Amino acid sequence: MSSTNFSQPLWALVDCNNFYASCEKLFRPDLSARPVVVLSNNDGCIVSRSAEAKALGIPMGEPEFKARVQLQRHNVAVFSSNYALYGDISARVMATLEHICPYVEQYSIDEAFVRLDGPLAANAEDIAQQLRETVRQWTGMVVSVGIAPTRTLAKLANHLAKKTSGVHIWDTALHVAETVLRALPVREVWGIGWRQSRKLHEVGVTSAWGLRETSDLWLRKFLTISGWKTAMELRGVPCIGEDEGPTPRRTLVSSRSFGEKVYDLASLEQAVATFTVRAGERLRRQKLVAGGIAVHIRTSRHANRPSFDATAQHSFQPATADTVTMLQAGRKLLASMYKEGPAYAKAGIMLYDLCPQDCLQGSLFAEATPVNDIRKTALMMALDGINSKFGRGAVHFGAEGPQEAKWHLRCKHCSPSMTTSWKDLPQALCR
Ligand SMILES: [Mg+2]
Known part of the structure; x- marks a missing residue:
C-alpha cells in the first residue's frame, strides 16, 4: 500500500499508449490485430508503433526506407501522419x-x-x-x-x-x-x-x-x-510549474480556458496569437523547429448551449521557428473555422512535427530566400534576448492584444504583486 x-x-x-498508431486503428477494426506504424512528415521516419509492431522489434525513429523490407515481410500497415485526426x-x-x-x-x-x-x-x-x-x-x-x-x-x-x-x-x-x-x-x-x-x-x-x-x-x-x-x-518537493518543464519531443501545446466567454473573432485572434508567441519562445529555447501548426477552438462542455469544437492545421514548408510565420498561419486557420454565435470557452495551438534546428531540411519549393531566413532568425534572436533580459512581454506582438483582455484567465482572488510590480506597490498613509 x-x-x-x-x-x-x-x-x-x-x-x-502508442498514440498515433492507436488513432489509426480507431476506425479500422480490420487492423485491430495487425502491426501498425506511423511515419513522420514526408514519410521519413517511424514515429509511432502499435504494440504488435513493437513486439516485432521494429525500431522507433528508424527511416522508412531502412525498415521497408521488414515492414513488408510482416505485413505491417504503414501510415503517413495525419495531424488533423x-x-x-x-x-x-x-x-x-x-x-x-x-x-x-x-x-x-x-x-x-x-x-x-x-x-x-x-x-x-x-x-x-x-x-x-x-x-x-x-x-x-x-x-x-x-x-x-x-x-x-x-x-x-x-x-x-x-x-x-x-x-x-x-x-x-x-x-x-x-x-x-x-x-x-x-x-x-x-x-x-x-x-x-x-x-x-x-x-x-x-x-x-x-x-x-x-x-x-x-x-x-x-x-x-x-x-x-x-x-x-x-525529492518530492513540487518546483516545476506549468510551461516550465522541458519541451516534449514531438509536439508542443499551448492552450488555456478563457476567464470569460468570448464571442468575437478579434478576441479569439488575440488569444491564439498569445499562445503562438509563447509556444514560439519555448520552441526556440529548445533549438527546435516545427513542421506545422494546428489551431483548436471550442465552447464549454458544461454549458447547455449547443457546442462547437473545431481544429484546423497548416504545414510549414520548410519547418520554422519564426513566430511571424506561425502567427500568419494561425490567423488564417482561425478565420477558416470561426463561426459567429457560439460562446467560446477555450482555444489552443499545437506545434507538431518538431525537430532540431540543425537537422532542418531545405525545400526546393520554399518561398523564403536564405537572406530572408537569416533576417527572420536575427529578429527572433533579438526578441528573445530582450524578453529574457527585461522580462516576458517587454517586447511583444501587436497581435497579442492588451494584457487586460477579457479572455485572460480570471484571477479575481489573486493578491497584488506587491514586490514585483510598481502599480501594486503597497501604499501607506501618514495622518
Ligand atoms: Mg504516449
Whole structure:
C-alpha cells in the first residue's frame, strides 16, 4: 500500500499508449490485430508503433526506407501522419479528462498533467481507474496513468504504469523510492538532456537516485536552476510549474480556458496569437523547429448551449521557428473555422512535427530566400534576448492584444504583486 501524504495535491500524468498508431486503428477494426506504424512528415521516419509492431522489434525513429523490407515481410500497415485526426482525438481525450477532473494541463498531443486535490488525491487509485475506463469508453483510446506528488515523479510513475497494469501510484516510502530511482538511468529523468547527463556522468552520477542526492550547490552551479528543480522534484518537493518543464519531443501545446466567454473573432485572434508567441519562445529555447501548426477552438462542455469544437492545421514548408510565420498561419486557420454565435470557452495551438534546428531540411519549393531566413532568425534572436533580459512581454506582438483582455484567465482572488510590480506597490498613509 502506498504511504503517500494526502495533505498535498498529487499530479497524475495521463498518457495515451502508442498514440498515433492507436488513432489509426480507431476506425479500422480490420487492423485491430495487425502491426501498425506511423511515419513522420514526408514519410521519413517511424514515429509511432502499435504494440504488435513493437513486439516485432521494429525500431522507433528508424527511416522508412531502412525498415521497408521488414515492414513488408510482416505485413505491417504503414501510415503517413495525419495531424488533423490526431489533433481531434487528442481534443476528445482532453475533454474527457476535464469532465472528471477540473484541472487539466495538456502537455503534448497525447499527454496531460491532471491535478488531484483534496478528495481526488485521497482517492487517487480510484480516480486513476476512472480516468482510464472513461477515456477508453468515450474515445476508444487506452491511457496509462502515473500519480505522484510532483510532475517529475508523475512522469516516472507513468513510465512504470506502462510496464504494468496501466496505473502506478508513486510510493513515497524512502526505501521504495530509492530502489526505483537507483534502477533508472539519470538520462531518462524528465528534463535531463544529454548535456546535463554528460555533466552528471563526469562526476559519477549515473542514476536518478544519484541526481536526487547531489548537493544543491553543485546542481545550481553546473546544471543551473532547472537542474536543481528537477532534483527537488525527485525529492518530492513540487518546483516545476506549468510551461516550465522541458519541451516534449514531438509536439508542443499551448492552450488555456478563457476567464470569460468570448464571442468575437478579434478576441479569439488575440488569444491564439498569445499562445503562438509563447509556444514560439519555448520552441526556440529548445533549438527546435516545427513542421506545422494546428489551431483548436471550442465552447464549454458544461454549458447547455449547443457546442462547437473545431481544429484546423497548416504545414510549414520548410519547418520554422519564426513566430511571424506561425502567427500568419494561425490567423488564417482561425478565420477558416470561426463561426459567429457560439460562446467560446477555450482555444489552443499545437506545434507538431518538431525537430532540431540543425537537422532542418531545405525545400526546393520554399518561398523564403536564405537572406530572408537569416533576417527572420536575427529578429527572433533579438526578441528573445530582450524578453529574457527585461522580462516576458517587454517586447511583444501587436497581435497579442492588451494584457487586460477579457479572455485572460480570471484571477479575481489573486493578491497584488506587491514586490514585483510598481502599480501594486503597497501604499501607506501618514495622518
Ligand atoms: Mg504516449
